[in-house]
Structures are given as structure tokens and as C-alpha cells.
Amino acid sequence: xxxxxxxxxxxxxxxxxxxxxxxxxxxxxxxxxxxxxxxxxxxxxxxxxxxxxxxxxxxxxxxxxxxxxxxxxxxxxxxxxxxxxxxxxxxxxxxxxxxxxxxxxxxxxxxxxxxxxxxxxxxxxxxxxxxxxxxxxxxxxxxxxxxxxxxxxxxxxxxxxxxxxxxxxxxxxxxxxxxxxxxxxxxxxxxxxxxxxxxxxxxxxxxxxxxxxxxxxxxxxxxxxxxxxxxxxxxxxxxxxxxxxxxxxxxxxxxxxxxxxxxxxxxxxxxxxxxxxxxxxxxxxxxxxxxxxxxxxxxxxxxxxxxxxxxxxxxxxxxxxxxxxxxxxxxxxxxxxxxxxxxxxxxxxxxxxxxxxxxxxxxxxxxxxxxxxxxxxxxxxxxxxxxxxxxxxxxxxxxxxxxxxxxxxxxxxxxxxxxxxxxxxxxxxxxxxxxxxxxxxxxxxxxxxxxxxxxxxxxxxxxxxxxxxxxxxxxxxxxxxxxxxxxxxxxxxxxxxxxxxxxxxxxxxxxxxxxxxxxxxxxxxxxxxxxxxxxxxxxxxxxxxxxxxxxxxxxxxxxxxxxxxxxxxxxxxxxxxxxxxxxxxxxxxxxxxxxxxxxxxxxxxxxxxxxxxxxxxxxxxxxxxxxxxxxxxxxxxxxxxxxxxxxxxxxxxxxxxxxxxxxxxxxxxxxxxxxxxxxxxxxxxxxxxxxxxxxxxxxxxxxxxxxxxxxxxxxxxxxxxxxxxxxxxxxxxxxxxxxxxxxxx
Ligand code: GLN
Ligand code: ZN
Numbered sequence: 079x080x081x082x083x084x085x086x087x088x089x090x091x092x093x094x095x096x097x098x099x100x101x102x103x104x105x106x107x108x109x110x111x112x113x114x115x116x117x118x119x120x121x122x123x124x125x126x127x128x129x130x131x132x133x134x135x136x137x138x139x140x141x142x143x144x145x146x147x148x149x150x151x152x153x154x155x156x157x158x159x160x161x162x163x164x165x166x167x168x169x170x171x172x173x174x175x176x177x178x179x180x181x182x183x184x185x186x187x188x189x190x191x192x193x194x195x196x197x198x199x200x201x202x203x204x205x206x207x208x209x210x211x212x213x214x215x216x217x218x219x220x221x222x223x224x225x226x227x228x229x230x231x232x233x234x235x236x237x238x239x240x241x242x243x244x245x246x247x248x249x250x251x252x253x254x255x256x257x258x259x260x261x262x263x264x265x266x267x268x269x270x271x272x273x274x275x276x277x278x279x280x281x282x283x284x285x286x287x288x289x290x291x292x293x294x295x296x297x298x299x300x301x302x303x304x305x306x307x308x309x310x311x312x313x314x315x316x317x318x319x320x321x322x323x324x325x326x327x328x329x330x331x332x333x334x335x336x337x338x339x340x341x342x343x344x345x346x347x348x349x350x351x352x353x354x355x356x357x358x359x360x361x362x363x364x365x366x367x368x369x370x371x372x373x374x375x376x377x378x379x380x381x382x383x384x385x386x387x388x389x390x391x392x393x394x395x396x397x398x399x400x401x402x403x404x405x406x407x408x409x410x411x412x413x414x415x416x417x418x419x420x421x422x423x424x425x426x427x428x429x430x431x432x433x434x435x436x437x438x439x440x441x442x443x444x445x446x447x448x449x450x451x452x453x454x455x456x457x458x459x460x461x462x463x464x465x466x467x468x469x470x471x472x473x474x475x476x477x478x479x480x481x482x483x484x485x486x487x488x489x490x491x492x493x494x495x496x497x498x499x500x501x502x503x504x505x506x507x508x509x510x511x512x513x514x515x516x517x518x519x520x521x522x523x524x525x526x527x528x529x530x531x532x533x534x535x536x537x538x539x540x541x542x543x544x545x546x547x548x549x550x551x552x553x554x555x556x557x558x559x560x561x562x563x564x565x566x567x568x569x570x571x572x573x574x575x576x577x578x579x580x581x582x583x584x585x586x587x588x589x590x591x592x593x594x595x596x597x598x599x600x601x602x603x604x605x606x607x608x609x610x611x612x613x614x615x616x617x618x619x620x621x622x623x624x625x626x627x628x629x630x631x632x633x634x635x636x637x638x639x640x641x642x643x644x645x646x647x648x649x650x651x652x653x654x655x656x657x658x659x660x661x662x663x664x665x666x667x668x669x670x671x672x673x674x675x676x677x678x679x680x681x682x683x684x685x686x687x688x689x690x691x692x693x694x695x696x697x698x699x700x701x702x703x704x705x706x707x708x709x710x711x712x713x714x715x716x717x718x719x720x721x722x723x724x725x726x727x728x729x730x731x732x733x734x735x736x737x738x739x740x741x742x743x744x745x746x747x748x749x750x751x752x753x754x755x756x757x758x759x760x761x762x763x764x765x766x767x768x769x770x771x772x773x774x775x776x777x778x779x780x781x782x783x784x785x786x787x788x789x790x791x792x793x794x795x796x797x798x799x800x801x802x803x804x805x806x807x808x809x810x811x812x813x814x815x816x817x818x819x820x821x822x823x
Contacts, residue, residue: 086388350386393575758794
């Protein structure tokens, strides 16, 4: 029999119950017991519904109230000193590590967050040093295994492996220079040994598969995803593990060599056939073909059909979507539907004659055929335009040095120009107005008037504050990707398809790209030109870049990401050209997702960077030399992709610099970055107001590294999550520091 498995499940609940409970707990409205109860209900629902779908291996232990990496840190006693000794309950220490805490005399910032491989899910980075003493504070894997058992569901516990835990960790402040977290592996392993022995004792060693199981440890399914094993395969196949999971969604090409490597062993192979990263219905015929190959090579008892990764990256269920058309709904599968898919594929591979399985296979055949038919109706105009892209469309007319002179005359910005990253506080009033528009409680005209008023407020504030290059403040945008998706052809939207970006505090519902993308008409011109019309100062247009729109959407699976990115780039190119025609003289095209899109394997980087950078250039290069192009990135780890950042050839880039101790400026200096750059002078992710001396010190440190003529002065990201009070105070200090720099340098 071929078994089926789900590697992990969304943790927020079909109606975001966990998010609501966590936020209520943070607000002091519910007790820790209420919170635990709300979480338990969601876990129980997940376990039982996955079981009802006929899945054999059901995950437990991967649920989290904040982040699963943070769960491991807390369990392993990897708790930075700054969170200890405040008399906080363990749950509050845990949340303080995730989001900081500023109450009752305790004032500790949040830990650093990083993106989980190539996804937009952020994990809390563990901090370790030579002094770290690992110990098992509690065994969450055992607790949740027992919890599931009590709910009548036998599960397969999920644990983050020790190597991954340490590779994702960073050296803490206490660590000596040159310290490598992975050097702690021998110290960490005993904790895993205990953790696994406890699991075995609790009964977590479920058949099938009945493979070698070391006396004190349960059988291990070594789980890999998001890319291929490549050169690690021969090593992995020799490990004393009972099973190996491979991602055949991202890397179907690895199946043959993996089969050859595991065949002589007794390893059970788990085939990641149902994508954990997209929302498309699995093509059963294609999956069965791959699965049959494995069954032929290893025998049915050594094959498991699984999701490619945890389903954390997919929404809970399609059943919550009421607005998609029947045709669209038939294209998709969310987490619960995917659970049913693995069960059906496994049953088919086991030769099941069950009527329900036969019917599911038949229905899938019909759906896939319909989807293929839809896919074959491409927008020929867009396809032809992409095919006709020429290298000169990627380049500005003159090199940066020439453009810089022309732009200086045109824009007349002072030395050390001040600007912001685009958004201003998204106030309750703005969100309410948008909600009212959605419900039809106000007319389009009323809403537009409201937005104009907001823009006017933001413009007047910037004038008064003394900023040089203004923005309109983005009040009309619900989200920097959705806003554009809604105005482009080729996207559909969900109502309830929430994914976690940063714990349940920041979630997004990515739009879905379903067909060729094109721009029916201008998207932002009306707002930018309105903003420019009410001020004499230059106004910066504001767009989200092609790679970011692609990475923060669910892309199509039938055509390449490159093609989708180029289609987006052409739509944005037209928008950029229209903005220039409308009298806008600087345009920012944000690409905060360009780095996260990097494939896991370095050998794949060049191919990605080629089309990603080309897409940005295609979207921005259609203008005259006097238009100043900007781009923005929310991070600054450019060491390994520096040439690509230079190749973007944006006139100005703004980056994060306040958290990274300006390490990156040395990178820019080292490589001789030639264009203008605005390293963020303060961190907007905190309500804290930076003092003007603090900003001056930062500018001085920057100017010790960068040439005067290249420096812009700006915060490190958009201000949409900030309140007006701290925004006003912070920007006043920023302007004062720039004025000081003009006199001093
Ligand atoms: N222009 C966007 C803003 O200011 C940029 C957001 C981002 O970088 N994530 O909100
Ligand atoms: Zn940013």
C-alpha cells in the first residue's frame, strides 16, 4: 500500500481564530488558558479534518502561536539574556522574543526576523554563542503528539532538524568573533536525543512504514523541500534514517537519481507531489505517473505520497471562498483540498477500486482539461510583446553620470536630499473609508475626494516639514501588491486566503495570477498627478516592481516565472512612461522581494537574477534621462548579489541600514557602487522617535564611507504602520540632521 502524508498545516484557523485569540491575549483581553483553548480547538479541527480526508500521516508539533523556529528556541532554552529576569511568564518571554515588549517597566526590542528560505514567511532568528547551554525546557513535540492522541488522531510529529536550527541561527552579541553557530552541533544533539526518546516513549513511532528503528529513537523521516538534493544525495542516502522526503513540485527532475540512490537501501521515499507552495489543483495523472515510477522501483510499501512541503504556505480551505466563480474555484486547491489530493493519489497508486477514488480521478481529469484549455487561450498581444523585447529596451539613454547632471538641473534638489519611502500612516479613517467603499456605503466620488484630501494632508505636512522630494503617501492602497493586481488583467482575488508573513500579526492574502498580465489603463497616474498639481516641490511616483508583484502573488504554474515577470514589467513600463508624460519627474519602483526570490541552490542564482534584474530594467528604462528612477529594498544583505544591484541602474536606491550597523555601506564602497543611495537613517518598524543627534551620528558614519554627492537621506521603509505623532517627530529630526550635514560637509 502506498501511504499518504501532509507535512504541516496552516496554523491560523479557517476563520483566523488563532490570530484573533493571540491578539486578544496581547491586548490583555483573554487569559493564557483562553488562548491555549482557542489554539487547541484549531489544532483539533486540523487533525480531524485531515484525517477525514483519508491521510495516513498527519502532522503534529508544527503548530505555533508565533513561529515554529521560535518554538524550538524557547524549548531548547535559547533565550537571549535581554528577555530574562523581568519576572515574565514563559508565554510572555516567548512573545517578547518574537515582537518585543514595552510595558510595566520592561522595554525590550523584538529579535531579528528573517525569511524562511524563499518564502515570505518570517521566522525569529535564534541567537547563540559559545555560552549557550541547550536544555529541553519542555517537549512541545510530545505535548502536541499527546494532545492529538487525546483527540483521537494518531500523528507524525514534526521537528525542525538540528542542522537547520543552527544554520538558521546567528551569533549573539556574546559570541566571540568568527563564531559559527553550527559549531554547537555536538552540544545540541543530546537535546534532540532526549526529545526523540521522549517521543518514542510517548508512542510516536507509528507504522507504516515499519523500517529500521534504532532502539531508543523513533523512525526518522528526513524531510527536504523547496529544492533538490543534488550533491547531498549520496550522503543522505547513507544516513540511518527510515525515510526521505523530496520535493517533486520544485524539483521533479531529481526523482530518477534519488530512486537510484535509495533503491539499495531500505529507505522509504516520501514524494512531495502535491505542491505546498501554490494553490493549483494537482494534476493527478501527472502525479500518478511520477509516483508509479517510484512504486515500480521500490515497491508500494516504500512509497509515500505527500505534500511537497508544509501547507503553511497555502490558505486553509477553498470552502471559505464565496466570490470566486465556479470556473475559477475548479482550478484551485487549498490546504484541506490538498490533503484530500495526497490521499487520492496514494489510493490510486495502491490500485484502489473504491468508487470515490475513481470518481475523484475522473473529476480531476475534467478539471485539469478545462484549466489547460483556459491556459491555451493566451493574450497574443502580450505574448508577442514579450517575445519582441530588445536589449536596448532595458537600458536608459545615457549612463548614470550623464543622467545625474541632467536630473540635478531638472529636479533642483539640494545636497543630501531628503525623501521618504512612499507610504504615510494608514490611519483608521483611511481603512474605514476603504471598507465603506467596499460595502457601498460611500460612492466612488466620495472615496476619491477623501483620498485627495488625505494626499493634500500628506503633501502639506511634507512641505511644512521641509522634505525635498515628496510622495503622495499611498492612502489609496490596501496593499502594495494587491492594489496593482486589482488594476491589471490576469489576476483573481480571494476573500479568506490568508497567509502568515510575520506571525499572525502580519498576514496577507496574495492575489493569484491566472492568465497573461496586461494593463488596461493607468493605475496611479491620477493620484500622482493630483499630488504634483498641488505643490511646487517635485513629486515622486510610486510603484511596486515586477519581481515583487510576482513573488508576493501565487504565480501560474503553466508558464515560467520569467514570462510572468516580463509581462508585469511591460505593464509597469507603460505606467512609468505615463507618469513621466503626466509631469512626474522621479519614480520609485519598489523591489523588496527581489532577494527572497533567489533559488535555494546557488547554481540557479544567475538565471534568476538575469530575468529579475532585466524585468526591473524593462519597467524603468523607457523614460528620458531627466526622470530620476528610484528603487527600494527593505534589507541590505547585498554582499553576494551586489553586481545585480548595480546592474539595476536605478538612479537612487534606498535600503535598510539602521539595523545592520552599516556593514553594507562597506560593501557598497568595496565594490565602488556608482549611483545614488539612501541608507535608512532610522528604523520605522518601531514607534521609537530617533533623536536628531542620533541621525546626525548616522549621517556622519555614512559620510565617512560614501561620497557626499551620492547620499540621500530617508527612513528605512514606508511609514504606513506608524502613527502620525512619531512620524512628525521623526521626520522633523531627519530634516534637521540633513540641514546640519549640508552645513558641515
Ligand atoms: N513604497 C512602499 C511603502 O512605502 C514600500 C513598502 C516596502 O518596502 N515593503 O509602503
Ligand atoms: Zn521597505
